[in-house]
Each structure stands twice: as C-alpha cells, then as structure tokens.
Amino acid sequence: MEIVYLLVPLSLVLAFLIAGVFWWAIRRGQFDDLEGPAHRILMDDDRSGRG
Amino acid sequence: MDPGLPTAGELATARDAGLCYHCGLPQRGGGHFSIEIDGVERALCCAGCQAVAQIIVDHGLTSYYRHRSALPAREDAVPPAVRGLGAYDVPAVERAVTRDAGNHVREAALMLSGITCAACVWLIEQRVTRMPGVLGIDINYATHRAQVRWDTHRARLATILEAIAALGYRASPYDRARAEHARASERDGALARLFVAGFGMMQVMMYLVPMYLTNGEMTADIEQLMRVASLMLTLPVVLYAAAPFFAGAWRDVRARHLGMDVPVALGIGAAFAASVAATLGRSGPVYYDSVTMFVFLLLAARYLEMTARARAAMTQEQLAQQAPSVAERYAVWPGSDLAEVVAAASLRVGDHLRVRPGALIPADGVVVDGVSEVDERLLTGESRPQPKRAGDAVTGGSLNVGNPLVMRVSRVGADTVLAGVLRLLDRAAGEKPRIARVADEVAQYFVLALLVTAAMVAAVWIQLDAARALWVTVAVLVVSCPCALSLATPTALAAASGALHAHGVLITRGNALEGLARATHFVFDKTGTLTTGIMRLAAVMPLRGAARDECLALAAALEAGSGHPIARALAAAAPESPRPRCSEVSSSAGSGVEAVVDGHRVRLGAPQFVAELHGQPLPGELESVADDLTAVALGDERGWIALFTLDDPLRLPARRVVLELVRMGKEVHLLSGDRPQIASHVAGALAIANVRGGATPRDKLDYVQNLQRGGAVVAMVGDGVNDVAGLAAAQVSIAMGCGTDIACSASDVILLAGRLDALLTAVRTAHRTLRVIRQNLTWAFAYNMIAVPLAACGYVTPLIAGAGMAASSLLVVANALRLLRPAPVHAGATPAVPAIDAR
Numbered sequence: 096m097e098i099v100y101l102l103v104p105l106s107l108v109l110a111f112l113i114a115g116v117f118w119w120a121i122r123r124g125q126f127d128d129l130e131g132p133a134h135r136i137l138m139d140d141d142r143s144g145r146g
Numbered sequence: 147m148d149p150g151l152p153t154a155g156e157l158a159t160a161r162d163a164g165l166c167y168h169c170g171l172p173q174r175g176g177g178h179f180s181i182e183i184d185g186v187e188r189a190l191c192c193a194g195c196q197a198v199a200q201i202i203v204d205h206g207l208t209s210y211y212r213h214r215s216a217l218p219a220r221e222d223a224v225p226p227a228v229r230g231l232g233a234y235d236v237p238a239v240e241r242a243v244t245r246d247a248g249n250h251v252r253e254a255a256l257m258l259s260g261i262t263c264a265a266c267v268w269l270i271e272q273r274v275t276r277m278p279g280v281l282g283i284d285i286n287y288a289t290h291r292a293q294v295r296w297d298t299h300r301a302r303l304a305t306i307l308e309a310i311a312a313l314g315y316r317a318s319p320y321d322r323a324r325a326e327h328a329r330a331s332e333r334d335g336a337l338a339r340l341f342v343a344g345f346g347m348m349q350v351m352m353y354l355v356p357m358y359l360t361n362g363e364m365t366a367d368i369e370q371l372m373r374v375a376s377l378m379l380t381l382p383v384v385l386y387a388a389a390p391f392f393a394g395a396w397r398d399v400r401a402r403h404l405g406m407d408v409p410v411a412l413g414i415g416a417a418f419a420a421s422v423a424a425t426l427g428r429s430g431p432v433y434y435d436s437v438t439m440f441v442f443l444l445l446a447a448r449y450l451e452m453t454a455r456a457r458a459a460m461t462q463e464q465l466a467q468q469a470p471s472v473a474e475r476y477a478v479w480p481g482s483d484l485a486e487v488v489a490a491a492s493l494r495v496g497d498h499l500r501v502r503p504g505a506l507i508p509a510d511g512v513v514v515d516g517v518s519e520v521d522e523r524l525l526t527g528e529s530r531p532q533p534k535r536a537g538d539a540v541t542g543g544s545l546n547v548g549n550p551l552v553m554r555v556s557r558v559g560a561d562t563v564l565a566g567v568l569r570l571l572d573r574a575a576g577e578k579p580r581i582a583r584v585a586d587e588v589a590q591y592f593v594l595a596l597l598v599t600a601a602m603v604a605a606v607w608i609q610l611d612a613a614r615a616l617w618v619t620v621a622v623l624v625v626s627c628p629c630a631l632s633l634a635t636p637t638a639l640a641a642a643s644g645a646l647h648a649h650g651v652l653i654t655r656g657n658a659l660e661g662l663a664r665a666t667h668f669v670f671d672k673t674g675t676l677t678t679g680i681m682r683l684a685a686v687m688p689l690r691g692a693a694r695d696e697c698l699a700l701a702a703a704l705e706a707g708s709g710h711p712i713a714r715a716l717a718a719a720a721p722e723s724p725r726p727r728c729s730e731v732s733s734s735a736g737s738g739v740e741a742v743v744d745g746h747r748v749r750l751g752a753p754q755f756v757a758e759l760h761g762q763p764l765p766g767e768l769e770s771v772a773d774d775l776t777a778v779a780l781g782d783e784r785g786w787i788a789l790f791t792l793d794d795p796l797r798l799p800a801r802r803v804v805l806e807l808v809r810m811g812k813e814v815h816l817l818s819g820d821r822p823q824i825a826s827h828v829a830g831a832l833a834i835a836n837v838r839g840g841a842t843p844r845d846k847l848d849y850v851q852n853l854q855r856g857g858a859v860v861a862m863v864g865d866g867v868n869d870v871a872g873l874a875a876a877q878v879s880i881a882m883g884c885g886t887d888i889a890c891s892a893s894d895v896i897l898l899a900g901r902l903d904a905l906l907t908a909v910r911t912a913h914r915t916l917r918v919i920r921q922n923l924t925w926a927f928a929y930n931m932i933a934v935p936l937a938a939c940g941y942v943t944p945l946i947a948g949a950g951m952a953a954s955s956l957l958v959v960a961n962a963l964r965l966l967r968p969a970p971v972h973a974g975a976t977p978a979v980p981a982i983d984a985r
Contacts, residue, residue, distance in 0.1 A: 100368075
C-alpha cells in the first residue's frame with residue numbers, strides 16, 4: 096500500500112497540470128467558437144479531387 | 147475634472163512622451179496602450195483612457211485635445227472601480243456617448259457587467275432611481291444593457307456611473323466592440339470555472355472510491371492522505387469556481403436584499419469550513435464531494451442560462467451590427483461620378499450616396515437612380531428581397547443585393563428606422579414585465595422563509611443530534627435554493643421575444659406577451675389591417691354596349707391628371723391602348739370630373755353627379771350595388787356609359803387569421819371608420835360576427851372601453867396611424883408596421899413587413915410562454931414542498947441536496963429554452979382567399 100503515498104500526490108500534480116493546460120486552451124481561444132468547426136468540416140471543398 | 151485651470155506647462159507635459167496623452171498620468175501599461183489622434187500615435191496609460199480616447203476619436207471630437215483647458219479627473223482621486231469614469235464628465239465626451247431627449251434631458255445606453263441574477267437588476271434600478279435628477283433607468287436583464295435618462299441640470303452621467311460602480315458593478319456607455327469583448331471574457335471565465343469545478347468534482351470522487359471499496363480497512367494515515375488531497379482539490383473549486391456566489395451574496399448582504407446567492411454561499415461556506423475543520427482535527431465526516439458537485443451543477447445551470455440569454459439577444463445584436471459604418475458620398479450630384487468614402491456618422495440629410503451591390507444601405511433615404519433589389523430581412527423578417535427603383539424609400543441597414551443605386555439621405559443617426567427599432571427592442575427588454583417582477587418579489591420572501599426555516603432546523607437538530615445538525619442545515623439551505631424561481635421567468639420571456647423577432651414580430655413592451663396570451667377579444671381595424679389599404683378595380687359594368695376596355699380607357703383618360711386613389715386604381719386597370727383625347731377637363735371636389743370627349747360632355751364620379759348631366763335614374767338593379775360598395779359612374783348627356791366598382795382587397799392571410807383566432811376561443815370584432823355597408827361586406831367575407839362601421843376615433847375608444855367594462859381583455863389590431871385612440875385604450879395594441887412608421891409606433895407589438903399571419907405566431911408563442919412559465923413555477927414549488935421537509939428531517943445528504951437543486955434549475959432553464967424554437971405552424975392551411983367580388 097505504500098505506493099499510494101506516491102500515487103496520490105502524483106494524481107494531484109497531474110490534476111493541476113491538466114487544469115493548467117485547459118486554462119491555456121481557453122486563453123488561446125480554443126473555445127471561442129464551439130459550433131463553427133463542426134459545420135466547417137461539412138463545407139470542406141473536396142470535390143475537386145474526384146472531378 | 148481638476149479644480150482650477152492647469153498651467154500651460156502642465157498640459158504641455160501631458161502631451162510629452164512618457165505621460166498618458168489623455169489623462170496626463172505616467173504610463174503604466176508598458177507601452178501597450180496607444181491611439182492614433184490626428185495622424186499622430188499617442189501613448190496612453192491604461193485601458194480606461196484608451197476606451198475614452200477611442201470614443202473621442204470615433205466621434206470626430208479630437209479637437210477636444212487641442213482645445214481642452216484642463217485634464218480629466220486624476221485617477222488617483224477616484225476608487226479603482228470607477229477609474230476612467232471621470233472622463234465622462236468632459237462635456238464633449240458626455241455628448242458623444244449620450245443622446246439628447248429634449249428639455250435638458252439626456253439619454254444613454256449603458257453596458258453593465260457583474261450582473262448575475264435578476265436581483266442585481268433590481269438593486270441597480272433602486273439605487274439609480276433614487277439619485278436626484280435621474281428620470282428613469284430601464285435595465286435589460288437579457289442583454290445586460292440599460293437605458294438611463296437624466297436631467298442635465300441636476301445630474302451627470304459620470305455620477306450615475308460612479309453610483310453603479312460603488313454598488314460593485316461596472317457600467318460604461320454601450321459600445322459594441324467593448325460589449326463583444328466583455329461577453330467573450332465573461333464566457334471564458336464561466337467556462338474556466340465550470341471546468342475547475344467539474345474536474346475537481348471528478349477527482350475528489352476518485353479519492354472516495356478506495357474508501358468505499360476497502361470498507362474501512364484503510365489505515366488512518368492513508369485515509370488522512372486522501373482527505374488532504376481532496377482538500378487541495380476543493381480549495382480552487384471553492385476559492386475560484388464558487389467566487390461569483392460569494393461575491394453575489396456579499397453584495398446582497400451589503401444592499402440588505404435577499405438574493406438567491408445568500409443561501410448558496412452559506413451552504414458552500416458552511417460545508418467547506420466544517421470539512422476543513424474535520425480534516426485538520428482528524429475527526430468527523432468530510433463532504434468535499436458534495437461541495438464540489440454542488441458548485442459544478444450550479445455553475446452548469448448558470449452557464450446554460452448565459453448561453454440562452456446570448457442566443458435570445460442574438461437577433462438584436464445582429465441588428466445592431468447591421469448599422470453600417472461607412473458610406474460613399476458624391477461630392478456633387480448630379481454631374482459628377484466622384485464619390486468619397488466617409489464615416490456613416492458624418493452623413494447629413496440631403497447627401498447623395500452610392501450604394502454598391504452587396505453593400506449595406508448607410509442611412510434611410512430615397513432612391514434617385516438605379517433599379518435593384520434590397521434585402522430587408524433583419525428589419526422586417528421578410529425573406530424575399532424587395533424591388534427598389536427611383537422614388538422608392540430604402541431603409542438604413544438593409545442590404546443591396548442587385549445593382550448599384552444612388553440614394554438621397556432623408557434621415558440619419560438616431561432618427562433612422564434601424565435606430566428606432568433598436569430603441570424599441572431595448573425598451574421592451576428593459577421594462578420588467580409584471581410577471582417577472584412578481585417572481586422576483588416572491589423569490590425574496592422565499593429566501594427569507596428559507597433562512598428562517600434553516601435556522602429553526604439547526605436549533606432543533608442541535609437538541610436532537612448535535613453531530614448531524616450542521617449537515618442537515620446545509621442540506622436544507624442547498625436543496626431549496628429558489629434559482630428555478632428567479633432564473634426561469636426572465637429566460638422564458640427573453641427566449642420568446644428572440645424567437646418572435648426572427649419571425650417578423652417585434653415585442654416592444656415587456657407586458658405584451660402576457661397580454662397577448664390573456665386577450666379574449668381581438669378588435670381589428672379594416673383599412674390597412676385586414677385589407678391592403680390600396681384601392682383596386684373590382685368590376686366594370688358597361689351600360690350601353692360599349693366594350694369593357696373602351697369604358698376603362700375613357701375613364702382613365704378623364705382621371706389622367708388626378709392622384710386620387712380611385713383615379714390610380716382606374717389607371718392601373720385600364721389597358722395600355724391609346725386613350726381618347728379630352729378637353730375642358732374640370733374637376734369638382736368630392737363628386738367627380740367632367741370633360742369634353744369627341745364633342746360630348748362626359749362625367750365620371752358619384753352616380754348623383756353623373757345623373758345631373760342626363761337626368762336618368764340608375765338602372766334599378768344597380769342601385770343597391772352603388773349603395774353597398776365604392777362605385778364610380780361614367781356617363782354623358784345621352785345617358786349612362788358604365789359603372790365601376792372598386793374595393794380594397796383583403797390581405798391574403800386575413801381569413802385564416804380570423805378563423806384561427808376564433809378556433810383558439812377568441813372573440814373577433816371588426817371596427818372600421820369606413821361606411822357601415824362596406825364594413826359589413828368585409829365582415830361577411832371573413833365570417834366576423836361583430837362588426838361596427840362608420841366609427842369615429844371617439845367611437846372606437848368607446849367601443850373598446852365598453853368591451854373592457856364587460857370584463858374583456860382587448861387586443862386591438864390597427865395600422866398604427868388611424869387608430870391611435872383605440873390602440874391606446876386596449877390592453878394590448880398591435881400595429882401593422884410598414885416601413886417608416888415603425889420607429890414612431892407606440893404599440894406593444896409590431897407586425898413587421900405588414901404580415902398579418904405573424905399575428906397567429908405571436909399569439910401562439912405568447913400562450914406557450916405563459917404555459918412554460920406556469921410549468922416552471924409549479925415545478926419549483928412542488929419540488930420545494932417535497933424536498934424541504936425531507937431535508938429538515940435529515941433524510942437528504944448534502945450530496946443529494948446539491949444534485950437535486952441543480953437538476954431542478956437545469957430543468958426549468960431547459961424548459962424555457964424550448965421557446966427558442968418557433969411554434970409549430972399548420973402547413974398548407976392557407977386557403978386562397980378571393981378578393982371580395984362585387985357580384
């Protein structure tokens with residue numbers, strides 16, 4: 096069970112790391128438009144390849 | 147502004163590099179803030195100064211910097227929250243961001259931030275209304291915008307802004323770019339909080355799993371480790387994610403007002419503090435999981451509500467963004483093709499503009515050259531582009547989709563239709579409907595009752611079982627938060643107004659939706675409402691064997707010089723063939739025209755007027771026709787030539803609208819100023835049982851008041867111009883909005899683009915809105931009736947309480963969101979209605 100003494104703090108570090116990454120993502124505008132990209136994939140002009 | 151004039155040296159110093167060009171303080175922003183003024187890049191100290199300077203530049207007021215004799219208020223002198231507001235004291239700036247409402251009264255649109263619930267709106271309204279010189283403030287909860295009016299002799303914009311700032315909110319004159327920015331940062335903040343709370347919740351629950359699995363076999367050391375880890379994760383949730391709740395509660399307490407944040411903050415705070423004490427003291431239960439989950443679910447409900455508000459306000463925002471910023475102005479017109487690009491704000495009445503295809507029309511005006519089509523969708527809800535040619539009116543903000551146009555400006559700035567519609571929209575959302583106000587008041591008493599109940603529960607449980615007292619009290623506080631009550635009603639109203647606007651119905655008063663749903667009697671005006679208001683030739687009855695077209699050509703020739711509606715109807719119906727030549731044309735007002743054609747005296751007009759010429763009576767069978775309808779006779783000395791009947795054709799959807807209203811159980815009345823026979827004729831065609839013709843404005847008012855005395859809730863539908871008295875007396879007034887009348891309309895509901903069928907959509911949506919609000923209130927009360935006693939008896943853990951409360955909030959908000967979808971329309975239910983035919 097001693098491993099828990101390492102794992103629990105490790106999970107804490109991971110949690111804060113992930114929170115940091117998310118905070119960065121918000122700051123970079125990754126969540127500014129949650130709908131546009133979903134539509135954009137449909138609008139891709141990929142007809143030219145098939146003629 | 148600084149007392150006393152600064153020395154020339156002081157001002158010169160302010161203009162030096164190193165000091166803020168606007169306020170004269172040392173630059174602290176590290177050169178981040180600057181603005182180009184009269185072609186020179188100037189450094190500024192802070193975002194506040196930049197915003198103000200931007201306003202000054204945008205409004206072409208840079209001469210303020212050349213002519214000012216004093217620097218704006220030193221920022222050190224005002225509290226940080228008010229920083230930058232002093233600049234609005236500068237008269238030039240104040241003028242630029244406000245609007246003159248006449249008689250020492252000014253009006254401004256403000257953007258507010260920091261509003262978290264309907265109670266905040268109430269708080270600001272109370273504070274500002276009590277200020278001397280303030281004539282009124284209306285706050286739009288959906289868009290977080292306010293309209294404030296004040297007497298310039300007794301109040302100033304800066305003091306109003308300071309008063310709002312002192313309450314803990316930020317207010318600034320509304321500016322689109324800044325509003326966009328503020329909304330984006332609000333959304334980012336909400337998203338980050340939601341994530342922190344959700345992530346913390348999951349991780350805390352993860353630490354709980356081994357405790358359940360090992361069934362108490364865990365050593366005390368490991369258990370303590372888990373608890374400390376949970377504490378570490380809950381700390382950011384409480385301090386960061388739940389911060390808005392604490393801030394809101396603190397604000398409520400300071401204002402001696404009970405909002406729903408108070409019990410929430412008490413619940414979170416008590417549960418967290420007790421858990422920390424238990425962790426540090428190594429004894430007693432911890433409820434980190436409950437705290438994090440409660441915060442997460444509550445934030446989720448708020449986030450959803452915020453999204454709903456944003457969506458409801460979207461049409462309005464789109465409209466505001468439709469205001470064009472530049473125009474191409476002809477320096478000389480006609481004669482030169484040279485056009486310069488100028489700011490739309492600098493346009494004047496009478497300017498000639500070029501509007502390229504694909505460009506927005508910069509201001510209201512009249513087409514002077516070119517033929518094109520214009521898309522007025524956002525203004526009128528009409529999806530087809532409207533054809534425009536020389537002489538037609540065009541509306542600023544609509545889109546030219548066809549060919550280049552040349553237009554002459556007739557209205558600019560705040561006088562335009564677009565500005566008028568935006569003002570009406572603001573007014574509608576700013577006026578708090580009665581139904582929302584009641585919900586607010588109830589919520590306040592509810593919180594009070596809740597706090598008293600919680601205190602009693604705590605007192606009782608301390609006697610019974612002191613160890614559980616705290617947790618039971620927390621559960622009671624959390625489970626019964628009246629969020630459903632406070633959130634749901636404004637959300638439902640905002641969603642309904644937004645959906646209706648997209649369908650060409652403008653709600654201009656807060657109470658209009660409720661009134662529409664409650665209306666029992668619909669009183670229609672005839673001309674221009676049920677009918678198009680444009681005369682049309684209905685039938686030609688040749689009386690002397692002449693051909694139909696021949697009679698028409700003769701009539702058109704006689705009326706050639708007249709602009710009378712009847713003359714226009716005849717001219718429109720006459721064939722293009724060459725018309726007989728008339729001489730000695732003379733018209734006698736009110737009866738008709740006389741002329742000599744081919745050596746005969748010919749008269750066109752009222753049957754009596756024509757009969758004077760030849761002395762013969764009208765053939766018997768036609769006399770009733772002439773009595774019943776608008777009839778025009780044609781004749782010469784030898785006798786009758788023809789009889790024309792004219793009518794005002796029904797609007798296409800009129801019959802369906804009347805039918806549907808009757809089907810919904812509404813009583814439909816027709817009230818017309820036109821001749822009784824004509825009114826009955828139209829009523830007959832539409833199957834309206836209650837009809838009254840020949841009504842003067844006074845009669846209309848009496849008629850409406852008579853119905854009201856009988857207990858009716860009257861909705862009056864008119865064209866907004868002829869029926870002012872009736873419209874004002876009715877509980878709900880509905881106007882057919884066509885073109886430019888929109889801006890000055892005083893009615894509660896405007897059917898844009900004159901679409902009568904939109905009335906049905908409006909009534910249906912109003913019914914649905916009321917139903918949704920009732921469902922939500924019923925749910926909120928039923929939920930509390932069950933949950934509070936259970937919690938008080940100790941059957942509800944804080945975890946379940948948090949989940950139940952938040953789920954309840956989510957449910958009511960989601961229910962209100964259903965209104966964003968349009969009411970189901972019966973497809974294919976439009977029978978072709980023939981115009982009333984004169985037999």
